[in-house]
Structure formats: structure tokens, C-alpha cells
Amino acid sequence: MQSAILIKNGRVINPTDASGKASSSLANNQSLDLRIRDGKIVELESDLKVKDNETVVDAGGCWVMPGFVDMHTHLRDLGQADREDISTGTHAAAAGGYTTVVAMANTDPATDCAEILDRIIKRIHEHAIVEVLPVAAVTKGLKGVELTNMVEMSDMGAIAFSDDGMPISNLDVLRRALEYARLHGRPIISHPEDRDLSHGGSMNEGMQSTCLGMKGIPSASEAACVAREIEVLRYTGGRLHFAHTSAKASIDLIRQAKAQGLNVTADATPHHLVLSDAEMTPYDTSFKMNPPLRSKQDVEAIEQGLMEGVIDAIATDHAPHSKLDKSKPFDHAPFGIIGLETAFSLCFEKLVLSGKMAPNKFLALITTHPAKILGIAAPQIAVEARANIAIVDPEMRWHFEIAESHSKSKNSPFTGRSLKGKNLITIFNGKIVYLDKERAGKRVPEVCATLK
Amino acid sequence: MSDASSTALESKNPKNSKDQNRMSDDKDTNLTVPDNLPGISSWKKRRHLLDTKDLSVEEVEALITVAKLCKDIHSKGRAPLTVLSHKVVANLFYENSTRTRSSFELAARKLGASVLNLDIRMSSVAKGETIEDTARTLVSMGVDAVVQRHSSSGSAHKLAELLKDEVHVLNAGDGWNAHPTQALLDLFSMQETGKSIKGRKVAIIGDITHSRVARSNIWLLQKLGAEIHVAGPPTLVPVQLDTFGVTVHERLDPAIKDADFVIALRLQLERQDEGLIPSIGEYKRLYRLDHERIKRCKPDVRVLHPGPVNRGIEITDDLVDDNKVSLVNLQVANGIAVRMAVLYLLMFDESDEG
Numbered sequence: 186m187q188s189a190i191l192i193k194n195g196r197v198i199n200p201t202d203a204s205g206k207a208s209s210s211l212a213n214n215q216s217l218d219l220r221i222r223d224g225k226i227v228e229l230e231s232d233l234k235v236k237d238n239e240t241v242v243d244a245g246g247c248w249v250m251p252g253f254v255d256m257h258t259h260l261r262d263l264g265q266a267d268r269e270d271i272s273t274g275t276h277a278a279a280a281g282g283y284t285t286v287v288a289m290a291n292t293d294p295a296t297d298c299a300e301i302l303d304r305i306i307k308r309i310h311e312h313a314i315v316e317v318l319p320v321a322a323v324t325k326g327l328k329g330v331e332l333t334n335m336v337e338m339s340d341m342g343a344i345a346f347s348d349d350g351m352p353i354s355n356l357d358v359l360r361r362a363l364e365y366a367r368l369h370g371r372p373i374i375s376h377p378e379d380r381d382l383s384h385g386g387s388m389n390e391g392m393q394s395t396c397l398g399m400k401g402i403p404s405a406s407e408a409a410c411v412a413r414e415i416e417v418l419r420y421t422g423g424r425l426h427f428a429h430t431s432a433k434a435s436i437d438l439i440r441q442a443k444a445q446g447l448n449v450t451a452d453a454t455p456h457h458l459v460l461s462d463a464e465m466t467p468y469d470t471s472f473k474m475n476p477p478l479r480s481k482q483d484v485e486a487i488e489q490g491l492m493e494g495v496i497d498a499i500a501t502d503h504a505p506h507s508k509l510d511k512s513k514p515f516d517h518a519p520f521g522i523i524g525l526e527t528a529f530s531l532c533f534e535k536l537v538l539s540g541k542m543a544p545n546k547f548l549a550l551i552t553t554h555p556a557k558i559l560g561i562a563a564p565q566i567a568v569e570a571r572a573n574i575a576i577v578d579p580e581m582r583w584h585f586e587i588a589e590s591h592s593k594s595k596n597s598p599f600t601g602r603s604l605k606g607k608n609l610i611t612i613f614n615g616k617i618v619y620l621d622k623e624r625a626g627k628r629v630p631e632v633c634a635t636l637k
Numbered sequence: 638m639s640d641a642s643s644t645a646l647e648s649k650n651p652k653n654s655k656d657q658n659r660m661s662d663d664k665d666t667n668l669t670v671p672d673n674l675p676g677i678s679s680w681k682k683r684r685h686l687l688d689t690k691d692l693s694v695e696e697v698e699a700l701i702t703v704a705k706l707c708k709d710i711h712s713k714g715r716a717p718l719t720v721l722s723h724k725v726v727a728n729l730f731y732e733n734s735t736r737t738r739s740s741f742e743l744a745a746r747k748l749g750a751s752v753l754n755l756d757i758r759m760s761s762v763a764k765g766e767t768i769e770d771t772a773r774t775l776v777s778m779g780v781d782a783v784v785q786r787h788s789s790s791g792s793a794h795k796l797a798e799l800l801k802d803e804v805h806v807l808n809a810g811d812g813w814n815a816h817p818t819q820a821l822l823d824l825f826s827m828q829e830t831g832k833s834i835k836g837r838k839v840a841i842i843g844d845i846t847h848s849r850v851a852r853s854n855i856w857l858l859q860k861l862g863a864e865i866h867v868a869g870p871p872t873l874v875p876v877q878l879d880t881f882g883v884t885v886h887e888r889l890d891p892a893i894k895d896a897d898f899v900i901a902l903r904l905q906l907e908r909q910d911e912g913l914i915p916s917i918g919e920y921k922r923l924y925r926l927d928h929e930r931i932k933r934c935k936p937d938v939r940v941l942h943p944g945p946v947n948r949g950i951e952i953t954d955d956l957v958d959d960n961k962v963s964l965v966n967l968q969v970a971n972g973i974a975v976r977m978a979v980l981y982l983l984m985f986d987e988s989d990e991g
Contacts, residue, residue, distance in 0.1 A: 395875035398790040398814030398852055468791025512769055514789030516812065 190221040190615065191235055195244030195576060197566050200251065200549035203557035205494055211567055213545055219249065221572040224615035229568050240617070242610060243628045244576050250548055251564035252284025252315070252573035252611060253529065256452060256555040257349070257374075257428055257500035259521070260286070260317065262308055263301070264293030269505035269593045271312040274525075276591040277503070279619035281525040282575030282608035284315045286503075287559065290322040291350040297322035297333045302341055314618045315611070316573075318344035318559065323362045323373060327351040330358065332365055339369035344559050347374035349428060352410060354380055356417055363423040372450075372558060374426045375414055377435065378476070382406035387516045389477040393462040399515065402477050408434035415442045415449065424448035426558055429502050431457045431476035433486035440495040450558050452500040453487045455524055455531040460484070460598065470511045471598045474504065475520035488535070491550060492542065498555040501528045505594030523592045527585050529577070530604035537579075538605055576610040581624065583607045670706065674699050680982040685797045685806040688815040689857035697824070697861065700978050704825050707981070708974035711747060720985055722749035724781040729755050729771065730809070731787040736944060737809050737819075740969075741784045744976035750984075753780065768792060772799040780804055782984055790814035790849075805983045813847050819943050820853035822975040824861070826964045827898050829971070830939055835862035840893045840934075842924055843902030843951055844873040850943045851902060855883060868892030869902075869924065872913045889924050896934040900941045901926050901951045917950060927953040931962065939964050 197219070199211040207213055212229065220228035220239075235241055260274035269277075271288075278286045288305070290296035296305055302321055309317045321343035325331045327350070335346055346366065352375070353359045359375075366373055383406035388394050390401020411427060415438060418425045430436055430451045442449045456474065461481045465472040472478060490496035504521025511518050529551070536542040552564040564573060587600040609625035611618050617632055626633035670677065676699030683696070692700075710718065726745040728738050738754070745752045757771065768787075775783055782805035785793055790812030797806040810816040827834060839858050845851045845867050855865050859882060867874060868886040879885050886892040893899050904920060914920050931938055940956060941964045948954045957963050 390876055392877045392880050395877055396881070398812055398849060400813075401876065468794050514768065514787070514792045514795060516789050 188222070189236070189239045190242060190572075190612065190617070191233060191239045192219040192221070192242045192244050192249055192574070192576070193233070194218070195247050195249035197229070198248045198250045198544050198548055199566050200552045200564070201545050202549070202563065203553050205546065205549070207545055211565055219566065219574075221612065221615045224572055226566065226568055226570050226572050229566065240629065240631060242576065242617075244610075246578060246580065247609065248544070248577045248579055249566060250282075250575050250577060251552050251566055251570070252575050252613060253282045253551040254285040254287075254555045254559070254561075254564060255283045255501050255503070255525065255528070255551070256287045256498055256559060258286045258288055258503040258525065259291065259505065260288040261505055262288075262292065262312075263305060267507045267593070271308050271317060272314070273591060273593045274503070274505070275313045275315045275317060276619075277523070277525040278315050279611045279613065280591050280608065280621075281527070282529050282577060282611055283525060284573035284575070284611065284613045285318065285561070285564075286315065286525070287318045287320055287344055289349045290320045290347060291327060295322050295327045296320065296343075297325050297327070299334060299337050299341060302338050302343060306342060315613045318342075318561070320345045320347050320349070320374065322346065323348045323353060324358060329353045329355055332358070332362060335365060335371075336368050339371050343371065344561070345372045345374050345426070347376065347428070349374060349376045352376045352378045352380060356413060359414060360417050360421055363418060363421040363425065366423055371560070372424055372426045374428050375410075377407050377410040377414065377427050377430070379406045379410045382409060387473060387477070388465070389462040389479045391462060391480050393465065397467055402475075404432035404434055404479060404483065407432045407476055408438060411435040411438045415439075415447065418442075418447055418449065422448075424450070427451040428500065429454050429457065429476055430490070430496060431479050431483060431487070433483045436486045436490040436495055440490070440493070443495060450497045451490075451495070452498040452555070453491065453496045454502045455499060455528045456522060456598065458484065458487050458491070458499070459531050459535050466598075468515045469598070470513070470515055470518040471522060471596050471600070473515060473518055473520055474502070474522050488541070491536070497550075497558060499528065499532055499550045500555065501525050503592075505592055506596050508595060511596045521596065523590065523594055523597050525592070526590055527597065527599045527602070527604065529575075529608055530583075530585075530606045531599070533579070533606040534604060572612055572615040574612040575608050576612075577606055577608050578625075579606050581605070581607040581609075583624070670703055674702060676700070683983065684802060685793075685808075686817050686979055686983060687793045687797055687806065687808045689817045689820050689853045689860075690815075692817075692857070692860070694860055697821070697857065700821060700975070700982060701825055701828060703978035703982060704821075704971070704974045707747075707977035708971065711974060711977070717747050717749050719749040720981060721745070724750045724984055725753060725779065726750045726782045726784060726980065727753040727755060727775055727780045729757065729775070729783050729785045731757050731785075732810070734786055734810070736969075737786060740972045741807070741809060741976050744973050745980055747973070747977055748980055750781075750980070768795055769799055772796055776800060776803050782807060782980065784809045786810045788812055807979060807983070810849055812849065813852070814849050815853045816849040816943075817853050817857075818972070818976055818979060819850050820857040821979070822968055822972045823854055823900065823941055823943070824857060825971045825975050826941060826968050827939065829967065830937075830964075832897060834858060837863050837897040838866060838895060839863045839898045839900065840866045840868065840896040841900045841902065842867070842889060842892065842926065843869050844904055844908060845869050845878065845902070846873045846875045847905065847908075848902050850900075854900060855881065866892045866896070870914050870920065873908065889930065890933055893931065894933045896938055898939050898941060899926060899931065899934060900943075903943060903945065904947055904951050906947070921950055925949075925951060925953065927956055928959070931956070938962065941965070941968060944969065
């Protein structure tokens with residue numbers, strides 16, 4: 186089964202490279218067939234003939250793209266299986282077109298030592314249906330005090346280091362982490378937040394929080410942290426990645442730091458790109474996340490940052506929470522929303538269908554750019570490349586229905602939302618790991634028949 | 638109902654002799670709310686009272702009319718009525734508030750409703766199930782209305798969403814967000830002075846950020862054409878309040894200059910521990926209302942306070958007790974009338990009266 190796949194009639198879209206240029210050697214916007222064997226793309230030509238025992242995928246009208254890379258997910262495995270686990274999380278990833286996800290270290294217990302990382306790696310081998318790259322903690326127990334055995338964990342496969350969710354508030358600890366990181370060369374991912382400024386807040390501080398009578402989280406809680414961490418980086422050297430930037434002021438600081446030649450990178454989430462705090466359903470905890478939805482000016486700044494390349498990547502910050510936890514009153518409910526299944530469509534509509542960004546440039550934000558930051562091979566559609574592929578119908582209008590989500594958790598503000606552009610088929614290492622049976626079953630009848 | 642064009646708000650078949658004695662004149666026990674009063678039809682469609690934001694001017698005016706009728710009945714000693722005699726009102730208080738709870742309880746009893754008091758410890762709130770589970774329990778018990786007080790903003794909206802069309806939800810205060818009956822009784826008290834609210838300057842003084850009373854008053858009084866000014870420590874005034882058409886002052890004097898009404902808010906003493914104000918002494922120095930300071934207001938200014946008053950902190954003892962200026966006692970009395978009116982307008986159903 187699925188030993189060989191022939192993808193016919195699709196339009197191949199390759200991302201721009203890490204520097205934002207379209208490669209002259211890669212196909213872009215061409216109608217080509219792909220033959221996949223042994224986990225690799227082996228042929229890429231027009232009108233390939235079907236061979237015996239090949240699974241044929243009809244990609245007519247679809248874009249054939251390298252599978253997406255999400256550099257920020259919370260798979261909740263270990264210890265939070267009521268919210269998500271590696272199996273459900275990677276099924277959600279595959280449904281969204283992602284073939285690589287980076288799993289954050291705020292597991293329970295935290296991924297802060299070789300033993301825990303080893304358990305996670307074993308669970309990834311057993312349960313993941315796409316690639317999962319684990320992040321390890323910068324400090325023991327995410328407490329922001331003692332550094333972890335970063336080199337040992339890097340050697341085991343930790344892709345990056347982050348105390349995400351619990352910002353390192355002691356700048357001396359951050360300094361040591363950046364210095365020590367020279368030994369392994371992996372990025373440190375910062376969750377920029379000044380916990381004193383954000384203390385007790387549950388949404389963006391602004392007109393909406395004033396109107397709703399809610400304690401706000403000022404944008405300065407993010408920007409102030411970005412500013413001081415940039416200054417530490419300026420002193421130590423090394424590189425630092427800012428996760429889920431949400432505030433205009435932070436993006437301005439990152440723009441300036443990049444112009445000064447500092448090795449900083451940043452990502453933003455789909456929800457911060459498409460929603461402002463004015464669009465929240467009041468008191469609906471599906472709109473509660475950290476950082477919070479910001480003002481319209483901040484949303485515009487994120488778009489501008491992505492256009493200019495100040496923000497390098499789009500990352501979901503997929504953060505599942507149980508229905509029970511999310512049913513608490515807004516101020517008591519936990520932060521976070523799921524996002525793997527809606528990310529592509531939301532950003533595609535906002536950036537590409539609006540005519541603001543070319544498809545290959547957009548694709549780079551979810552493939553080559555995060556891959557570069559993480560130091561992994563650039564995803565591409567080319568002969569000899571790994572067969573990690575997302576097949577998307579760019580014209581298809583669909584509604585995201587939470588009941589159909591593959592995630593264990595249902596905390597999405599996009600429930601029922603009309604979206605355009607749907608990932609229909611995801612191939613990982615040469616195998617079909619996701620097929621939207623209802624919308625694309627006819628494209629691969631023989632695989633469809635084997636599905637439940 | 639004998640008169641099809643009106644809705645009866647009346648005492649019927651009083652059960653105890655004391656009431657029978659009071660109501661010797663049967664004609665006096667019949668009070669009618671005219672059906673053609675603008676706003677009544679909107680109230681008939683309304684399930685909940687969660688906020689003053691979504692009340693129409695007609696609804697507010699209808700409510701004040703009914704509140705006047707209720708106050709009249711109340712003051713003549715003709716309550717309890719029986720209009721809600723087959724209804725059960727549950728007081729669900731997650732935060733202590735003897736005053737508001739007692740006021741709702743009296744209001745419900747004066748309309749003949751049965752009252753169930755549920756006090757829930759805040760410690761169980763964080764566990765999460767509480768609002769939803771309690772809501773289901775109340776539905777199962779056949780409660781007709783829930784009066785809820787809760788420390789989380791939006792909790793009344795959440796309860797209303799959970800209970801849908803099964804139970805009326807009356808918000809008796811949710812976090813910093815809303816306390817609609819307080820604002821309505823403040824309005825009623827202001828109107829009783831004989832002034833219409835349109836074009837009047839209303840100054841709200843103190844901790845605006847944490848005040849559901851301030852928010853509900855701002856949305857309500859603006860709707861009726863009042864000009865709202867606030868003053869408080871900059872650390873206790875929420876950001877971008879001016880974008881809602883409120884004039885924000887840092888100092889007291891410009892805020893109360895030529896004011897028709899001044900609402901002093903209660904200062905929670907823990908604001909000092911939270912580092913939001915340096916000291917109670919400094920607060921008093923800057924914002925405490927006294928006879929001298931209110932000379933800047935209109936000569937016929939009236940001062941309100943939602944209670945309980947921190948005497949000598951937000952307002953001087955002398956001023957609270959000066960009935961020529963202070964509406965504090967009137968507010969308490971009017972609170973019962975306004976809550977009777979709200980309960981009546983939300984719950985009275987002619988078809989049940991048959």
C-alpha cells in the first residue's frame with residue numbers, strides 16, 4: 186500500500202528561499218506531475234504515465250506545495266492528555282497541511298532533562314503521523330533560574346530551546362543562556378512578556394477592555410521585554426527568536442534590531458494576523474490567548490511586518506485546552522487556542538487572495554523561513570526532496586466546524602468561519618497521512634475506500 | 638385580566654389578615670401599567686437584564702414609570718402583591734453583598750415571589766464547574782429567575798447563555814463590568830429631584846477602573862443625554878475612556894465644576910496594598926467630597942454614592958448625612974422599587990395570570 190504515488194495535474198508551487206528569492210532551479214506555478222517512491226520525489230515532469238501498483242492522486246485545480254512547518258505548537262504530551270497528545274495533535278497538523286511541527290517544552294513535567302526528552306522522543310516515534318521536533322527548556326522546570334543540559338538535549342534531538350509560556354524574567358539567566366547556546370548553535374525562542382506589566386490581565390488593554398470591564402494586558406508588556414532582550418543579545422551576540430509577536434511596538438523594535446545587524450528573528454500567529462480585540466465575542470474564552478488579540482493598528486503592523494520580512498514566519502501557537510478549563514469565567518480560563526487546521530486558510534485569504542503577497546512568498550513563511558530558523562532542510566518540491574507535500578484547493582470555500590477538528594480540544598475562535606483555500610491531502614515521507622474524504626475522496630478513490 | 642388594554646400590577650387575595658387590614662379600600666390595590674407605554678413591548682420580549690448597554694431609551698423610561706408605581710405601592714404599605722406569587726427567584730451570590738441581596742429579596746417578596754438564597758464560596762469558583770453546574774441545578778429546580786453577583790466580568794452573560802430561554806438572569810454585579818440595577822436606581826433617584834437628565838453634567842469620582850457602577854452609569858446616562866465627567870487617580874481610570882465620549886479629569890475640581898450630580902464611588906481599601914494609590918490620606922486629599930468642594934458644583938447639586946460608604950474617605954460624614962444634598966438614603970429606598978420594576982417587567986406574564 187502506498188509504496189508509490191503519482192500526483193497528476195496539479196500546479197507546483199515552491200516557496201521563495203530564506204532570503205526571499207524565487208529559486209531559478211525550482212518549479213514554480215507550473216503544471217507538473219510528481220512521482221513519489223520510498224519517501225522521496227523521484228520524478229517531476231509533465232504528463233507522467235501511471236505505472237503498476239501506483240496510487241494515483243488527481244490534483245487537478247490544486248496547488249501542490251511542500252508540507253508546512255509549524256515552529257510553535259503545544260502537543261501537551263506528556264502529562265496533559267485531556268487536552269491533546271502526539272497522535273491527535275499530529276492528526277490536526279496533517280489536516281492543516283503541516284508535515285513538521287515543533288513541540289514546545291511546557292509539558293508536564295517540563296521537557297528539561299534527557300530522561301523526559303527521551304520519553305517524548307519515544308512517544309513521537311510511536312504516535313506521530315508527521316514529523317515532530319521537540320523543543321527543550323532553557324531552564325530547569327521552566328523556572329527561569331538554572332540552565333538545563335542544553336548540549337546533551339541538543340545531541341539527542343532538541344531542535345531549539347525555550348521556556349515558552351514562562352518568560353525568563355531574569356536577564357542574567359537569559360544572558361547565560363545566549364552565551365551557552367554557542368555550544369549547540371540551536372536557537373533560543375523567547376516568549377516576550379513582562380509578567381509584572383501583564384499581571385492579572387486577560388485581554389489586550391485598550392478600548393475593548395475598558396468597555397468590557399476586564400483587566401488588560403498592555404502591549405508594552407511585550408514590547409518592553411523585546412527591547413531589553415534585544416539589548417542583552419546586542420551584548421552577548423548569538424541569536425534569538427521572538428515567538429508570537431503581537432504588538433506594533435515589538436515589531437518596530439525587531440525591525441530596528443535587524444537593520445542594525447543583530448541576529449534576531451520573529452514569528453506571528455494567524456490569529457494575531459486576522460483578528461483584533463474589536464472582533465472578539467465578548468467574554469468568549471475561545472478568544473482568550475497570550476499574547477492577547479491586539480488593536481487594529483497592531484494587526485496592521487503584523488501584516489506589514491510579514492510583507493517586509495521583519496517577521497520571518499507564521500507559527501500557530503496551537504494551544505489546546507479542555508472544555509472544562511475553557512468553561513471557566515473569562516478571567517479564570519487558561520490562555521490559548523488551537524490553530525493547526527485553520528492556519529493556512531486564514532493566512533492564505535488574508536495575504537494571498539487579497540493580492541498582497543505572491544503565493545511563493547507566502548508559502549515561504551510556513552516552510553523555508555521557519556526551516557532556516559530551525560536549521561532543518563528547506564522544504565521543496567524537487568526531485569530527490571523528501572516527499573512531504575500539501576495539496577490544496579485554492580478556490581475551495583469551506584466552513585471550519587469544530588466538531589470535525591482532529592484536535593482533542595475545541596477552543597477555537599474560528600468555529601463556523603467561512604474560509605477559502607482548503608488543504609485536501611497531506612503526504613508525509615511518501616505516505617498519505619491526511620485525506621479530506623468528504624471534499625477530496627474522489628481524487629484518490631482507492632485510498633478513500635480504505636478509510637473509515 | 639379584566640382590562641385587556643392594561644397589565645395588572647395588583648394585590649389579589651391577600652392571605653394574611655394584616656394585609657387585609659391594610660387594603661381596606663379595594664380600589665387602591667389595583668395599579669395598572671398601561672400597555673401602550675413605549676418600551677413595554679420591548680420588555681415583554683426581553684429575557685434578561687445583564688447590562689445597561691443594550692437597554693433602549695424607551696425601555697429605561699418604561700422601567701422608571703413602573704418603578705414609580707412600585708414605589709407608590711411600597712410607600713403606601715400595600716405590598717406584598719401577588720403578581721409573581723407562583724414564581725421563584727434565586728439569589729445567587731458568589732460575592733458577599735448584604736445590601737444588594739436584601740434589596741432584591743425584598744423586591745421579589747413584595748411582588749409575592751418565593752425567594753431562594755444561595756451563597757457560594759468564591760473558593761469553588763476557580764474550579765470552573767460552578768457556574769455551569771449551578772445553572773443546571775437551578776433549571777432542574779424550576780427556578781424562574783436568577784439574580785447573580787459574581788467577581789468575574791461577563792459571568793452574567795455566561796449564565797444567560799447557559800440558561801438560554803429557561804430562566805431570567807438579572808445581573809446584580811459582574812466583576813468590573815456591570816451593575817445595571819444600581820445605575821437604574823441612580824437614574825431614578827436623580828430624576829426624582831425634578832431634573833431631567835438630558836444635558837446635565839454628571840461627575841463620577843474615584844476608582845473608575847474597578848467600578849461596575851461607573852460603567853453601568855456611563856452607558857445608561859449617556860443614552861439619556863447626560864454629559865459624563867470622571868475624575869480619579871490616573872492609576873484608577875481605565876485607558877481610552879475618552880473614546881467613549883467621557884471627559885476624563887485628573888483633578889476633582891474641574892470634574893465637578895457646575896455639575897448637576899456627583900456620584901462618589903467606594904474606594905476599596907486594598908487598592909493601597911496593590912500599589913495603585915500611595916495612601917488613603919493622599920486619596921482623601923485629592924478626591925474626598927465635602928461641603929467646601931461641592932461649592933464648585935451647581936447650587937442645587939445632588940450627591941450620590943452606591944454604598945456602602947467609607948465615611949470620611951470618599952465623602953465626608955457631614956455631606957453623606959446632609960439630606961439637602963445627599964441622595965444616599967433615597968437611593969436605598971429606590972433600589973427596592975427599581976428591582977421590583979425589573980422583576981415585574983421581566984417575569985410578569987399575563988398568560989400565567991389567567
